[in-house]
Amino acid sequence: MPYSPAVSAPNHTIQAIFDRKSCRSFNPSHPLSKETIDVLAECAKASPSACNYQNINVFVLNGIDKTTEFGLSVEPYVLEEKPFMRGIAASKDKMGLKSFIFYDAPVAFVMTGNARDESKIRTLSADSGHCSQSIMIGAKSLGYDSICVGCMSGPKASEAALKYLKEHCPDFPWEDKGKQKLLLSVGVGIPKIEKGKPFKKDNIYHIK
Structure with a gap:
């Protein structure tokens, strides 16, 4: 049963939130323009x-070659640390x-943060x-679907992902930014197969 909001969307922003869904089959032959990537x-x-x-x-990983190269560099470690992903693999x-x-998304946004400062x-x-939600809602408002990726959180997969970023982004001030921690990632693109948004259970409770 597809998701059906309990209220009508009063504007396009709310409608984008209602329409957003996780895509697991992107069409790699539909790249995003530089302008769109900059907006996201x-x-x-x-x-x-x-x-x-x-x-x-x-x-920003721009292009199916980049998202695939990155993905293949971490896949073995994800499968080792997250056995539930083996069915997908x-x-x-x-x-x-x-x-x-990234399910062949033509663009991916990989996030890291400075883990040197304990207070932060x-x-x-x-x-x-x-950040992930902003990218995904922004993408939906522009007609694109997205996938939020958190399966690289294990130590080996994270290390492999950071190694890739260091090798391919030497302009990043790695020494000045301190020890980086891999966070969430978001793939964006046009879906290969259109699917409805799955049913959402009613989990909203009002305080009286």
Whole structure:
């Protein structure tokens, strides 16, 4: 049964929130324009930041070659640390996927944060969540679907992801920014197969 909001959307922003869904089959032959990528990057920058720490860094993987290369570099470690992903990996060929990390999204936004300062570490998860949601709602408002990726949270997968970023983004001030912690990632693109948004259970409770 598809998701049906209990209220009507009063504007396009609310409608984008209602329409957003997780996509697990992107069409890699439909790239995003530089202008669109820049807009979504600004959506991430405009997100709330706890205590205004602004401790989130966003790395942009532009192009199916880049998202696939990144995905394949971490897949073995994800499967080792997250056994529940093996079912998806086993069906990768059947789904026609190059990599199951971003499901062949043509663009991916990978987030990290400075884990050197103990007082700021606890805000990283929340802030990366804000950034991810901003990117996903922004993408939906522009006609794109998205997938929020958190399966690389294990130590080995995180290390492999950070190694890839260090090798391919030497302009990032790695020494000045301190020890980086891998956070959430978001893949964006046009879906290969259109699916409805799944049913959402009623979990809203009003305080009286």
